[in-house]
Amino acid sequence: MRRRDLLKSALTMPLLAVPGGPAAAQxxxxxRAVTVIVPFPPGGQADLAARPVAAALEKAxxxxxxxxxxxxxxxxxxxxxxxxxxxxxxYTLLVxxxxxxxxxxxxxxxxxxxxxxxxxxxxxxxxxxDPTLLAVPAxxxxxxxxxxxxxxxxxxxxxxxxxxxPYGTLHVAMEMLAASAGIRLLHVPFRGAGPALVxxxxxxxxxxxxxxxxxxxxxxxxxxxxxxxxxxxRIAAFPDVPTFRELGHPDVEFYIWAGLFAPAGVPEPIVAxxxxxxxAAMTSPEVIRAxxxxxxxxxxxxxxxxxxxxxxxxxxxxxxxxxxxxVE
Numbered sequence: 297m298r299r300r301d302l303l304k305s306a307l308t309m310p311l312l313a314v315p316g317g318p319a320a321a322q323x324x325x326x327x328r329a330v331t332v333i334v335p336f337p338p339g340g341q342a343d344l345a346a347r348p349v350a351a352a353l354e355k356a357x358x359x360x361x362x363x364x365x366x367x368x369x370x371x372x373x374x375x376x377x378x379x380x381x382x383x384x385x386x387y388t389l390l391v392x393x394x395x396x397x398x399x400x401x402x403x404x405x406x407x408x409x410x411x412x413x414x415x416x417x418x419x420x421x422x423x424x425x426d427p428t429l430l431a432v433p434a435x436x437x438x439x440x441x442x443x444x445x446x447x448x449x450x451x452x453x454x455x456x457x458x459x460x461x462p463y464g465t466l467h468v469a470m471e472m473l474a475a476s477a478g479i480r481l482l483h484v485p486f487r488g489a490g491p492a493l494v495x496x497x498x499x500x501x502x503x504x505x506x507x508x509x510x511x512x513x514x515x516x517x518x519x520x521x522x523x524x525x526x527x528x529x530r531i532a533a534f535p536d537v538p539t540f541r542e543l544g545h546p547d548v549e550f551y552i553w554a555g556l557f558a559p560a561g562v563p564e565p566i567v568a569x570x571x572x573x574x575x576a577a578m579t580s581p582e583v584i585r586a587x588x589x590x591x592x593x594x595x596x597x598x599x600x601x602x603x604x605x606x607x608x609x610x611x612x613x614x615x616x617x618x619x620x621x622x623v624e
Contacts, residue, residue, distance in 0.1 A: 322565040325386050329360040332389045332556075335375020336460060337367045339490020341507040341592075345423040345554035346391035348586040352577035357569075363391075367487045371464025373399045373411045380416035384561035386570065390417065394553050395465045397610030401617050402463035417557040419606050420567065421574040422597035424587065425553040426507040427527030428469045429534065431520045433499055441524045441543050444503070448479040456482040457503035458492035463617065466492060469505035469526055469550040471620045476545045483623070496520070507552045508533055509592030526550035533591045553595070553609070555602060571599055 330353070334346045343365065350361040368374035372395055379390035396417070400410035430441070438444040448455050459467035462485055474481055484501050486492040489510060496504045497519060508531060514520045515534075522537050526549055530539060540548035556574060558567065577583055578596035587594050597605055 322563045325566045325569065326357055326359045328387065329362055330357065330387055330389060332361060332363050332391055333375045333379045334363055334365050334391050335367060335372035335379075336393075336488035337365055337490045339493060339510070340460065340488050341424065341426070341465075341510055341552050342372070342391050342393050342554050343490065344507075344509055344587075344590060344592065348583045349391070349423055349556070349574070349577050352580045352583050353573055355580075356573035356576045369411060369461070371395045371399050371402075371461035371467070372488075373403075373461075376417070377411040379557065379559060380412035382559045384559040384563075386558065386562050386566040388559065389420070389570075390557040391423065391554060392557060393465050394551065394609060394613060395460075395463065395468070396557075397606070398463050398465075398468055398613050398617055401614045405617065405622060414606075414610065416560050418560045418562065418567070418599075419602040420556040420558050420570055420599055421578070422553060422555045422595055422602045422605060423578070424507075424509075424592050425551055425595035426509065426592050427525050427531055428465070428505045428550045428552055429508055429511055429525050429531075429537065430473070430523045431496065431504050431506060431511050431515070432502060432523060433496065434519055434521050435499070436502055436521065438523065439521075441538075441540070444523060445477050445479060448477075448481060452480040453482055455503065456484045456501045457505075458495050458501040459483060459485050459505075460489045460492060461485045461487065462623075465489075465550075465552050466505045468613065468616060468620070470503070471623055472526070472548050472550060472616055473505075473540065473545065475620055476540075476548045505550070507592060509587070509590035512591035551609070553605075555597075555606070567599070574598075 332346055332350050334342045336342050346363050350363050353361045366375040376392055382388035397414050403410040457470050495501045525537055525539050527539050578594050
């Protein structure tokens with residue numbers, strides 16, 4: 297065969313026959329470190345979920361899994377958007393919260409271009425799913441929700457509460473309560489739940505909606521008091537804490553779930569391996585101990601079930617945001 301014919305034959309060979317092509321890369325994934333973006337500072341529910349899981353994934357995948365806290369934009373939008381725009385190669389993942397669907401809707405509410413769309417991210421596994429608790433400093437004068445609501449009605453817009461940012465999980469939960477109870481509180485946004493909790497402990501704000509695992513150590517130390525929960529039933533770790541439903545607010549229900557996502561378009565072989573690794577991680581004794589010690593038991597759902605869960609919960613939260621409307 298002449299040289300020209302040999303060159304033409306080589307150029308027209310199918311790509312899959314070339315060693316090291318896309319199929320080979322997928323089969324070998326991961327060949328380097330994997331980054332898990334957490335779109336909040338350390339200390340909040342997403343960070344609590346990501347770190348034990350990342351350590352377990354390292355063992356399952358045989359490669360470093362690095363947690364990167366990338367806060368900003370209010371409610372986690374900067375980190376969510378970074379993951380949504382990342383290359384769909386399995387090397388950038390995201391552990392985020394239920395505010396994922398709320399933030400694009402809030403942008404549309406204010407006439408802004410959303411930083412990302414939920415469709416840009418593919419659900420891989422749910423990690424935690426905790427009801428939200430209303431906490432106040434132990435030194436606060438309110439011994440019950442009735443005390444707090446009475447004071448809020450007497451001093452509209454004065455009592456400050458912290459959040460992880462506008463339309464983040466903690467903000468939406470509190471505005472649900474305010475809308476149901478007919479009160480106005482003073483919203484003080486922070487860059488994440490961790491800084492909001494620090495502000496509550498320091499007395500800079502007087503109320504916070506947060507997950508049990510984040511609050512429990514400080515309640516046990518006597519620094520915080522929990523008044524009620526946004527759950528549909530009482531929480532085992534806080535059996536004496538009533539639900540808002542019990543207190544006459546049947547529409548005040550909110551959960552802070554944390555889940556692992558990948559950019560949409562990650563090849564199926566990589567997603568399949570990641571799902572298997574997550575199933576192993578979520579049943580590992582180390583992860584179970586870490587979550588149960590924090591008062592947040594594992595709540596694993598595999599990708600198909602998690603996708604259905606996200607769709608249903610997001611529809612409920614988007615409807616709540618539309619009811620709440622524009623708030624600062």
